[in-house]
Amino acid sequence: MELLIKNALVVPMTGDDPFMGSVGVDGNRIVYVGAEVSDAERVIDAGGKVLMPGLVNTHGHVAMTLLRGYADDLPLMTWLEDHVWPFEAKMTGDDVARGTALGIEEMLLGGTTSFVDMYGFEERVAEEADRLGIRALLGAGVLDASIERYEETLRRLLVAAATDRVRAAAGPHAPYTCNPDTLKRVKELAEKYDLPLVVHLSETEDEVRMIRERYGKTSTEYLDELGLLGPRTIAAHCVHLTDGDIAILKERGVHVSHNAQSNMKLASGVARVTELLRQGVNVSLGTDGACSNNDLDMWEEMRAASYLQKVTERDPRVLPAYETLRMATVYGAKALGYNDLGFISEGALADFILVNVDTPHMQPIHNIVSNLVYSGKASDVDTVVVDGKILVEDGRLL
Amino acid sequence: MELLIKNALVVPMTGDDPFMGSVGVDGNRIVYVGAEVSDAERVIDAGGKVLMPGLVNTHGHVAMTLLRGYADDLPLMTWLEDHVWPFEAKMTGDDVARGTALGIEEMLLGGTTSFVDMYGFEERVAEEADRLGIRALLGAGVLDASIERYEETLRRLLVAAATDRVRAAAGPHAPYTCNPDTLKRVKELAEKYDLPLVVHLSETEDEVRMIRERYGKTSTEYLDELGLLGPRTIAAHCVHLTDGDIAILKERGVHVSHNAQSNMKLASGVARVTELLRQGVNVSLGTDGACSNNDLDMWEEMRAASYLQKVTERDPRVLPAYETLRMATVYGAKALGYNDLGFISEGALADFILVNVDTPHMQPIHNIVSNLVYSGKASDVDTVVVDGKILVEDGRLL
Numbered sequence: 001m002e003l004l005i006k007n008a009l010v011v012p013m014t015g016d017d018p019f020m021g022s023v024g025v026d027g028n029r030i031v032y033v034g035a036e037v038s039d040a041e042r043v044i045d046a047g048g049k050v051l052m053p054g055l056v057n058t059h060g061h062v063a064m065t066l067l068r069g070y071a072d073d074l075p076l077m078t079w080l081e082d083h084v085w086p087f088e089a090k091m092t093g094d095d096v097a098r099g100t101a102l103g104i105e106e107m108l109l110g111g112t113t114s115f116v117d118m119y120g121f122e123e124r125v126a127e128e129a130d131r132l133g134i135r136a137l138l139g140a141g142v143l144d145a146s147i148e149r150y151e152e153t154l155r156r157l158l159v160a161a162a163t164d165r166v167r168a169a170a171g172p173h174a175p176y177t178c179n180p181d182t183l184k185r186v187k188e189l190a191e192k193y194d195l196p197l198v199v200h201l202s203e204t205e206d207e208v209r210m211i212r213e214r215y216g217k218t219s220t221e222y223l224d225e226l227g228l229l230g231p232r233t234i235a236a237h238c239v240h241l242t243d244g245d246i247a248i249l250k251e252r253g254v255h256v257s258h259n260a261q262s263n264m265k266l267a268s269g270v271a272r273v274t275e276l277l278r279q280g281v282n283v284s285l286g287t288d289g290a291c292s293n294n295d296l297d298m299w300e301e302m303r304a305a306s307y308l309q310k311v312t313e314r315d316p317r318v319l320p321a322y323e324t325l326r327m328a329t330v331y332g333a334k335a336l337g338y339n340d341l342g343f344i345s346e347g348a349l350a351d352f353i354l355v356n357v358d359t360p361h362m363q364p365i366h367n368i369v370s371n372l373v374y375s376g377k378a379s380d381v382d383t384v385v386v387d388g389k390i391l392v393e394d395g396r397l398l
Numbered sequence: 399m400e401l402l403i404k405n406a407l408v409v410p411m412t413g414d415d416p417f418m419g420s421v422g423v424d425g426n427r428i429v430y431v432g433a434e435v436s437d438a439e440r441v442i443d444a445g446g447k448v449l450m451p452g453l454v455n456t457h458g459h460v461a462m463t464l465l466r467g468y469a470d471d472l473p474l475m476t477w478l479e480d481h482v483w484p485f486e487a488k489m490t491g492d493d494v495a496r497g498t499a500l501g502i503e504e505m506l507l508g509g510t511t512s513f514v515d516m517y518g519f520e521e522r523v524a525e526e527a528d529r530l531g532i533r534a535l536l537g538a539g540v541l542d543a544s545i546e547r548y549e550e551t552l553r554r555l556l557v558a559a560a561t562d563r564v565r566a567a568a569g570p571h572a573p574y575t576c577n578p579d580t581l582k583r584v585k586e587l588a589e590k591y592d593l594p595l596v597v598h599l600s601e602t603e604d605e606v607r608m609i610r611e612r613y614g615k616t617s618t619e620y621l622d623e624l625g626l627l628g629p630r631t632i633a634a635h636c637v638h639l640t641d642g643d644i645a646i647l648k649e650r651g652v653h654v655s656h657n658a659q660s661n662m663k664l665a666s667g668v669a670r671v672t673e674l675l676r677q678g679v680n681v682s683l684g685t686d687g688a689c690s691n692n693d694l695d696m697w698e699e700m701r702a703a704s705y706l707q708k709v710t711e712r713d714p715r716v717l718p719a720y721e722t723l724r725m726a727t728v729y730g731a732k733a734l735g736y737n738d739l740g741f742i743s744e745g746a747l748a749d750f751i752l753v754n755v756d757t758p759h760m761q762p763i764h765n766i767v768s769n770l771v772y773s774g775k776a777s778d779v780d781t782v783v784v785d786g787k788i789l790v791e792d793g794r795l796l
Contacts, residue, residue: 068761069768073718106758264705265772267714294772295759300698307662307702308709316665320471360504361693361776363466370467374663374692378759379777 002026003388004040008051008354011368012344013329018368023051025350028388033346049382050355050368052325053342054113055298056332059198059236059257059286061119063091063099065106067291076204076266084291088120096121100128105397106296108134110378113351113386114336116234116257116286118171118198120146122153126160126168133391135351136161137234137336139171139198147182151189158193165387167336168193172228174200175219176207183226196232196337199223202245203237204268220245229254234335236286237262238276239269246272246279255282255335258327260304262288274309274318284332297378302328306373321373354383400424401786402438406449406752409766410742411727416766421449423748426786431744447780448753448766450723451740452511453696454730457596457634457655457684459517461497463504464489465689474602474664482689486518494519498526503795504694506532508776511749511784512734514632514655514684516569516596518544520551524558524566531789533749534559535632535734537569537596545580549587556591563785565735566591570626572598573617574605581624594630594735597621600643601635602666618643627652632733634684635660636674637667644670644677653680653733656725658702660686672707672716682730695776700726704771719771752781 003025010033011018024032024040032038071083091099096119107115114135117125122140129136140157142150154170161168170190172178178186190197202208202219211219220241223229231253238249238256249256258273276283285305287296305327306319333342341349355376357363362371362380384392391398401423408431409416422430422438430436469481489497494517505513512533515523520538527534538555540548552568559566568588570576576584588595600606600617609617618639621627629651636647636654647654656671674681683703685694703725704717731740739747755763759773782790789796 065758066762068764068773069766070764072765072768072772073715075714079714102758102761109758261701261705264709265714267708267712269712270709290773294768297759297775300701303659303698304702304705307659308706310665311662311668311706314665314667316473316477316663317471360463360500360507361695363500364464366466366468367470368467370470370692374470375466375688377695377775377777379775 001040004043006037008046011052014343025388030348030350053329054351054353055111055328057112057115058284058332058335061289062103062117063096064289064291065103066099068294093121093124097124100125104132111353111381112298123156123160129166136166139169141171143173143177144182169196169198171198175211175222198234201235202240208240220248224248239271250279250281257286259286259288260308262292266292270312284335285328299376302373321370324373350388351386356380356382399438402441404435406444409450412741423786428746428748451727452749452751453509453726455510455513456682456730456733459687460501460515461494462687462689463501464497466692491519491522495522498523502530502532509751509779510696521554521558527564534564537567539569541571541575542580567594567596569596573609573620596632599633600638606638618646622646637669648677648679655684657684657686658706660690664690668710682733683726697774700771719768722771748786749784754778754780
C-alpha cells in the first residue's frame with residue numbers, strides 16, 4: 001500500500017455511520033477502509049481528525065478571482081455591463097491562468113477537490129488544473145458572438161484537458177446569450193467530441209421574461225426543445241422554475257448546481273431546492289465566481305444552502321446536515337459523471353480530506369456531521385488528497 | 399507610548415478612507431492614529447495586515463457552545479422542549495463556566511472583542527469574561543419561574559461584573575416567558591441597580607400570535623407599555639415587526655440585534671433590517687447561541703445578514719459592505735452603550751484586530767472593505783487587542 005491514513009474519524013458518506021479507523025490508498029484509488037492498521041510506504045497519523053470525501057464545487061468561473069471585490073452591491077445589469085464585462089474584455093490568456101491558479105489554491109486549501117468551470121481561455125484553466133493536481137470538468141464558454149470559432153476553441157481545450165482527472169465540456173453560456181442556431185451548433189459539437197454540457201439556466205426573473213418574450217416558453221423548455229438537457233448536463237442556478245420545468249429536469253436526468261450565496265448576493269432569488277430534491281433531481285452545490293460570492297468556500301456554501309431553504313420553506317427540517325453534505329460531495333461527483341467519487345469506500349477514487357476538529361468552534365462533538373456542515377470552516381482543512389496524491393498538508397499547499 | 403502597531407492598512411470605520419499607517423496605545427486607549435512611526439515600549443510590524451475595530455456580537459448565550467450540534471434540523475418547539483431545555487436543566491454553574499470559556503476562546507480567535515449575553519449563572523460568565531480579557535455586557539436571564547430570586551441573582555452578577563470592561567444587565571427572557579408582573583419587577587430592579595436591558599423580541603410568528611391572544615397587542619407594544627423599551631435596551635431578533643412596532647423602536651431609541659443565521663436555521667423568518675435602518679433604528683449583529691448558528695463567527699454573520707437582505711428585498715444594493723461592517727463594529731458598540739468604541743480614532747478604547755490578507759481568498763484587493771465583509775474569515779484574524787491588552791497573537795490565544 002502506498003499511503004495509509006490511520007487513527008481517523010472516517011465520515012464515509014456511504015450511508016454508514018462515522019467510525020474510527022484507517023484508509024489505505026494505492027495509485028489513485030482507495031484500496032482499504034476499516035479498523036486495521038497495516039504497513040504502507042507512507043503512514044499518516046490523523047490524530048483523530050475527520051477523514052471525509054473532498055468537496056465538489058459544481059459551478060464557477062475560477063479566473064474571476066481576479067474580480068473579487070471589484071464590483072459589489074450593484075444591480076445585476078449594471079454589475080455585468082459597466083463592470084464585469086469591460087474588465088473581462090481586457091483579460092488575456094495569461095490573466096486567466098493567473099486567476100485560475102489563485103482560485104485553485106483557494107479551493108484546495110479549503111478542501112475542494114473537484115470543480116466545474118465555464119469561461120474563456122478554458123485551455124489555460126485546464127493547464128493550471130493539470131499542473132496543480134485538482135480534479136476538474138471544464139466548459140469552454142460560448143456566446144452567439146463566439147460560436148463561429150467554437151470548434152477551434154473546443155479543440156484547444158481538448159488538447160489541454162486530456163486526462164481522466166481534467167476533462168473538457170461544452171459551455172453554452174445561457175438561454176439569453178445563445179440563440180437557437182448557436183445552441184444547435186453546440187449540441188452538434190458536443191456530440192461530435194462526446195462532451196458533457198455546462199450551462200446557466202433560469203438565473204433571474206429578467207432572463208425568464210426575456211426568453212418568454214422571444215420564444216414563448218420557459219428557459220428550461222427552450223433548452224429542452226433544442227436537445228441540450230440530458231444526464232450529462234449540469235445546469236447552474238435554476239432559480240426560477242415552474243413545476244413543468246422541474247418535471248423536465250427530472251425526466252432528462254439533468255444535474256442542478258445550486259449557488260445559494262451568488263443568488264443571494266445578486267438578489268436573483270431563492271431556488272426551489274427542497275422541491276427539486278423531493279422530485280428526485282440531483283442537486284449539488286457551487287460557489288459561482290468570486291465576483292458574486294465573494295470566495296470559493298464550499299463550507300459557507302453548505303450553510304447558506306441549508307439555512308436559506310429552512311427560512312424560505314419556514315421549516316427547519318429541510319436540507320438537514322447529512323443531506324447538505326451529500327450535495328457537497330457525492331451528488332456533486334455524480335454531476336461530474338462519476339459513480340466512484342464523493343464517498344470513502346474501497347474501489348473509490350482517492351479524493352479526500354482531513355479536517356481538524358481540535359479547535360474551539362468544532363467542540364464539543366455531539367454529532368460530527370452537524371459540526372462539519374454547520375460549524376466547519378475552510379481553515380479546518382489540514383490535508384487534501386486528490387487522485388491519490390497529497391496536495392495540502394498541515395494546511396499548506398505542497 | 400506602550401504599544402505601537404506600524405505598517406498597517408488601517409480601516410478606521412469613522413467615515414475616513416483606509417490608509418497605511420500606525421496606531422499607538424497607552425493604557426486602554428488609542429492615543430495615536432497617523433502616518434508617523436514613533437517610539438513605543440512594544441512595536442508590532444503589521445506587515446500590511448488590516449487594522450480594524452474588533453467585532454461586536456450583540457446577542458448570544460455563550461455557554462450554549464456546550465450544545466453545539468446537540469439538536470439540529472428540528473421544529474422550534476421540539477428543539478426547545480425535547481432537547482435544549484432538558485439539557486439546560488442539568489447544567490451547573492461549572493458547566494456554564496466551561497461553555498463560556500470555550501465560546502470566548504472561539505470569539506477572540508475570530509476577532510470578536512465584545513459580546514452581549516443572556517443566560518443562567520451569568521456571574522460565572524462574568525468571571526470567565528473578566529479572566530479571559532474580552533469586553534462584555536452580561537444579562538442575567540429571568541423567567542416567571544425565577545423572578546422571586548431575581549434580586550439575589552442580579553446582586554451575584556453585580557459582584558462578578560464590576561469593571562468598566564465587564565458590565566451587568568437585566569435579562570428578561572422574552573414576552574412569551576415573562577408576564578406583566580415579572581416585567582414590572584425587572585424594570586424596578588433595573589432602575590434600582592441602574593442596569594441596561596437585554597431581551598428577545600418578536601422572534602417567531604408563534605410568539606407574536608401568542609402575545610396577541612394573551613394581551614391583544616404586538617410583542618413590541620407589550621414591552622413598551624410596561625416601560626421596558628428605551629435607549630439602554632438591546633432587543634434581539636425582532637423578526638416579525640409591524641410598521642407601528644418599528645416606529646416604537648425608533649421612538650424609544652431601542653438597539654436591535656439582528657441574528658440572521660439563527661433566524662434562518664430555526665426558520666423563524668427574515669427581519670426587516672433594511673426598513674429598520676431606513677427608519678434610523680440602530681441595528682447591530684449577533685450570532686445567538688451555538689445551538690442555532692452553530693458557531694460564534696461574526697464574519698459569516700455579516701455575510702448572512704447582507705446577502706439575506708439583498709435576496710429578500712430583491713435589491714443587491716441594500717446592506718452594502720461598508721454599512722454591514724458598521725453594524726458589526728460601531729453600531730454594536732453603540733448598542734452596548736459606548737460612544738468611544740467600534741472605530742479607530744485617538745481617544746477611542748483600544749479594541750482592535752489585525753487581519754491577514756496574504757491568503758488566496760483575500761486577494762486581489764480592489765476594495766478592502768468588500769474583501770473584509772464578503773471574503774474575510776475568522777481564521778484571517780492574526781492579532782486581537784481588547785482594552786489595550788494583546789489577547790491573541792499569530793492567531794493563537796496568549
